[in-house]
Amino acid sequence: MAGRTQEALYAEIDLELSWSEDELPQVKRTKHVHSLHPYLGKYVPQLVDVFLNRYFAPGDCIYDPFVGSGTTLVEANAFGALSIGCDISAFNCLLSRVKSARYSLGELELALRRALEKGRRQAPAAADEATPWLRSWFAPRALEELLAFRSAIASLQPEHADVARVILSRAARSARLTTHFDLDFPRVPTTQPYYCHKHKRTCRPVDEAAKFLTRYSSDAIRRIREFSELRTERSVTVLHADSRTVELPTRPDGVITSPPYPGLIDYHEQHRYAYELLGLVDRSNEEIGAAASGRSRTALGAYVDAMSAVFANTRSQLAPGAWVLIVVNDSQNLYPEILENAQLTLEDRVTRHVNRRTGRRAGEFFEDILVCRGQ
Ligand SMILES: C[S@@+](CC[C@H](N)C(=O)[O-])C[C@H]1O[C@@H](n2cnc3c(N)ncnc32)[C@H](O)[C@@H]1O
Incomplete structure (x- = not known):
């Protein structure tokens, strides 16, 4: 061509x-x-x-x-x-x-809200609950918040737990120690401030995850609701x-x-x-x-x-x-x-x-x- x-x-x-x-x-x-x-x-x-x-x-x-x-x-x-x-x-x-x-949207929303709340109140997880990979790719606070949410969703009913696992994964992706411009395939953790090609200024690696868990829970509910109106x-x-x-x-x-x-x-x-994080079969x-x-x-x-x-x-x-x-x-x-x-x-x-x-x-x-x- x-x-x-x-x-x-x-x-x-x-x-x-x-x-x-x-x-x-x-x-x-x-x-x-x-x-x-x-x-x-x-x-x-x-x-x-x-x-x-x-x-x-x-x-x-x-x-x-x-x-x-x-x-x-x-x-x-x-x-x-x-x-x-x-x-x-x-x-x-x-x-x-x-x-x-297909979901009952009210129940899903309630289950996610409760899991977020429970995760916030959870005692910090012991670091040895995480694999070496997780310990190297997340700041300590971010990892604690992700692990707390993970344990909070363990008791949800299976289809709600699956939605929560996708939210957990999306939050983890955003909370990794990586630059803003290399989210697809970062090679090594970024632990220091760096010049950001995306934002054209100095940025710092993320050190928390809770804000992503909250934001992505609302976003997931909104998206699932939108599709439920088209779903057969x-x-x-x-x-x-x-x-x-x-x-x-x-x-x-x-x-x-x-x-x-x-x-x-x-x-x-x-x-x-x-x-x-989810212990999936590789x-x-x-x-x-x-x-x-x-x-x-x-x-x-x-x-x-x-x-x-x-x-x-x-x-x-x-x-x-x-x-x-x-x-x-x-x-x-x-x-x-x-x-x-x-x-x-x-x-x-x-x-x-x-x-x-x-x-x-x-x-x-x-x-x-x-x-x-x-x-
Ligand atoms: C190009 S992607 C498909 C993307 C999809 N059309 C979408 O819109 O999301 C190719 C997929 O093939 C899957 N794949 C690779 N080897 C496979 C195998 N042996 N059996 C089944 N799936 C495989 C990969 O895991 C990947 O998800």
């Missing part, structure tokens, strides 16, 4: 999937539960909406083998479809479940499993998904604080395309094998003729082989201009939607 005029470029891309900032401002891209917790690597919900309307009907069952933060499940539910999501990351499964569950009664199932081998409880009518790209993001590591060794595995020829070969296995396993469990929509930035041209191995036929390849919304030409980013069906 490099070196093309804007006009020639736009003749080849799907404009319905390539929004400008005015058409799709950030507030809409991060609407209601979609921003319950930060997550690097999700797709915009409006993309899923277009696919649902083009290829599916209410009452269908949609499967996402890489459910991530649950974007597909939330949009499918609002559309009136049943949905199933699978992910290898326990935190992503928790987040997807919390976003898509359709079932949502989240499976914590490897999508190469997972057995689905029913036969889906189609797939909407965005797979991990090779060597780009470590999906467990980005939420390390949540694994450490299955990072089964994560496909992890950044830690790099992009060597061997790593790309392993990626092709793993993706072929995911889509073959998926295809074998779909209803006949089901659509499989895969959102990829296949810069290495790996997907023709993956689709062939998985016995999926490419019916259409739609290109979308991802950062049309920035209005800049530099660093333009395109993504393909592979529209496939089982052979």
